[in-house]
Amino acid sequence: MANKVAVVILNYNGRNYLEQFLPNVLENSSPYQVIVADNASTDDSVHFLESQFPEIQLIKIPENLGYAGGYNYAFKYVEAEYYVLLNSDVETTKSWIEPVVELMDENTEIAACQPKIRSFHNKKYFEYAGAAGGYIDFLGYPFCRGRIFSTLEKDQGQYDDNRSVFWATGACLFVRAKDFHELGELDAEFFAHMEEIDFCWRAKNRGKQIYYCGKSTVYHVGGGTLNTESPFKTYLNFRNNWLLLYKNLSQKEFVKIKFKRTILDYIAFIQLTVVGKYSNAKSISKAHRDFRKMSKKYSQNEKEGFTHPEVFSRSIIIAYFLKGFKSFTKLKFTL
Structure with a gap:
């Protein structure tokens, strides 16, 4: 019988992050399964996991397949109703899984969902990769509630709701396993970056829903695999x-x-x-x-593909750089 939830951390040369965050993930994810899939790391990640966490299921990927290909490979060896794609540089909180799973159990049309993503280094503020759920403008530029371009909002409870969004972040992505496979998994051609937006968009084009759950919070370091200046x-x-x-x-x-x-x-x-x-x-x-x-x-x-209500019908570039709208609420984006 498949597990209810499997938390899968895709690791690439992230030994330091595993040492820092894996104990936290294990503590806050019980009784659910935690798995590490190693994307052919060249550091000592595998040795560290085998010596320090022998109880954890370790999936060894023979070559670096990137984020998309790595998870597609790993999920061949995972049986669960829900997959949680979790970056290695994420700190979880107590009971971070239950609110999201309860929401997805209640609404079976939700294919993917994310929790609130706050900054690990500045914990009162949202984090760049996902914040309080993702949107896109009519030219295809993604942005978030709580983060437009480089401006991060302070979390003052303004996004504590559960809300339909356009895309959910790959930093901490809950996916219904059935939908993941029926929708064609992640596109491995992307390698890394925006593959979660592509997946969510394909899901929405098939009539599925993507959600944000404001009752769950995690903290993300960001830029753990590729530096922002790369x-x-x-x-x-x-x-x-x-x-x-x-x-x-x-x-x-x-x-x-x-x-x-x-x-x-x-x-x-x-x-x-x-x-x-x-x-x-x-x-x-x-x-x-x-x-x-x-x-x-x-x-x-x-x-x-632009008919979904979560598509911003104006230019986010003009709104941000010319009109000075630095927060999501100032966009007057009515859903």
Whole structure:
């Protein structure tokens, strides 16, 4: 018989994070199963786990398959009603699992759900990767309740609700196992970054719901695998955002925004060049080239993908940079 919940931590060279956070996860996740899937780490993560936590199920992935491929591989060896995809740099809280599971048990149309994500280093504030649930604007730029671009809101109880959102963060992602497999798992072509948005978008296009649960809280360090300044991270973010749009929009929708998005990416290229971040700027050019090659593998969505109510119908760039709307509530985004 399958377990109710399996918490799966995907690790890549995160020995220090495992030492720091794994005891906390084990303490707060009982009686549920905790599993570590190692993505072919080159540090001593595996030795550390085998010597210090021999009781934990360890899945050894033969090569680094990235976030998406790593979890797809791991879940071949996991039996549970709910999977919890948990980053190795996350500190959990007491009873962090139950509120989310109760919500998903009550509403079987919820395919994925996230808890409140607060910053580990500044615990009164939301954290960049997910905050209080993810949204997207009509040009495909993701943002969150509690975090728009680099501005993080202080958690003052303004997002303690349970709410339908557009996407849930991969830093701590509860997924109904049945839906995970029926929806085609995570797209391994993404490798890392935005694969959870792609999964959530595919789910919504199939009539499923994505939720945020404000009654559960975890604390995320962030940037534990790829530094925010990394040219590779820049490359993945730009390339995968184009793949995200190409896959989930109709051809008509994609053509409508393609020119505007290209211009905005060109502006980002110039900005990075001006400040001397030449490697990051080159990453944008490479992202565009590789997107054009990779897009041939995909067929575009037959239905329109921007029809969901969680899509912000205006530009988040204009709202933030020109109008000065730094918080979600100021957007007057009515759902």
